[in-house]
Amino acid sequence: MTPTLVRHDPVRDWVEIQERMLAPLYEAVYERLGVDAGTRLLGLDCGSGLALLMAAARGARVAGTDPDGTRLEQARQRLAAYDADLAGSPAAPGPYDVITAFHPTGRGTRTPGALAAAVTRSAVRGAAVVLAGWGPPERCASAPVLGLAARLSEAAADGSAGPPVPRDDLDERVARAGLRPDGSGRVACPFGYADLDSAVRGLLSTGVFDPAAAATDTSQVEKELAEALHPYVRGDGTVWMPNVFRYVIARVP
Numbered sequence: 001m002t003p004t005l006v007r008h009d010p011v012r013d014w015v016e017i018q019e020r021m022l023a024p025l026y027e028a029v030y031e032r033l034g035v036d037a038g039t040r041l042l043g044l045d046c047g048s049g050l051a052l053l054m055a056a057a058r059g060a061r062v063a064g065t066d067p068d069g070t071r072l073e074q075a076r077q078r079l080a081a082y083d084a085d086l087a088g089s090p091a092a093p094g095p096y097d098v099i100t101a102f103h104p105t106g107r108g109t110r111t112p113g114a115l116a117a118a119v120t121r122s123a124v125r126g127a128a129v130v131l132a133g134w135g136p137p138e139r140c141a142s143a144p145v146l147g148l149a150a151r152l153s154e155a156a157a158d159g160s161a162g163p164p165v166p167r168d169d170l171d172e173r174v175a176r177a178g179l180r181p182d183g184s185g186r187v188a189c190p191f192g193y194a195d196l197d198s199a200v201r202g203l204l205s206t207g208v209f210d211p212a213a214a215a216t217d218t219s220q221v222e223k224e225l226a227e228a229l230h231p232y233v234r235g236d237g238t239v240w241m242p243n244v245f246r247y248v249i250a251r252v253p
Contacts, residue, residue: 017202049075094122135244152212179250199239
């Protein structure tokens with residue numbers, strides 16, 4: 001039976017439900033790079049700031065940019081205890097020795113050209129630039145669920161909606177941005193939810209389903225998403241989807 005879904009607030013649901021699913025990715029990258037009190041870190045498309053908060057807790061001096069003013073305000077609240085520079089665009093003056101572009105769940109659309117411009121403007125020579133994305137589809141239980149967004153979006157009159165789970169083009173983006181590859185890794189980031197309603201709200205907060213909602217309507221998307229999630233509902237009512245994410249580290253030449 002499809003649950004009765006409450007009207008969701010995408011930013012609140014992202015902060016309270018979905019964003020924490022990516023914490024293992026952030027932590028793995030910071031551990032590998034040795035992010036600490038000697039690090040100046042810039043987060044591109046930083047959203048509501050969890051990744052920056054985790055870096056700041058390690059002692060790093062952090063800054064972030066995001067075009068979404070509501071999410072950026074959440075980041076400001078989270079980082080109020082730290083001397084963080086947060087802005088819509090461009091980034092606060094650097095230079096930075098670590099630049100991250102964490103946006104694997106669909107919010108970010110940073111092009112190689114924009115990435116190269118941000119790096120040129122903000123990074124020191126030899127700085128680490130980190131891009132992240134989905135791992136192999138066969139290792140991401142969420143992939144078929146998120147694929148629903150593409151199928152629903154086909155109803156759009158202009159046909160402009162693309163696939164919600166992008167192919168793994170991280171290496172290509174590194175090359176086109178003029179960066180030097182310096183390793184990669186994979187991190188398990190399971191999506192776990194207290195119940196079906198939380199799962200629907202969390203996934204909707206990623207923005208992946210926004211084109212589908214525009215092409216049809218939000219209630220229809222909620223209904224079909226809930227149905228697609230049923231195979232992942234466990235006996236106790238929780239929802240569990242194992243996923244693997246990939247990150248690439250590059251260096252500024």
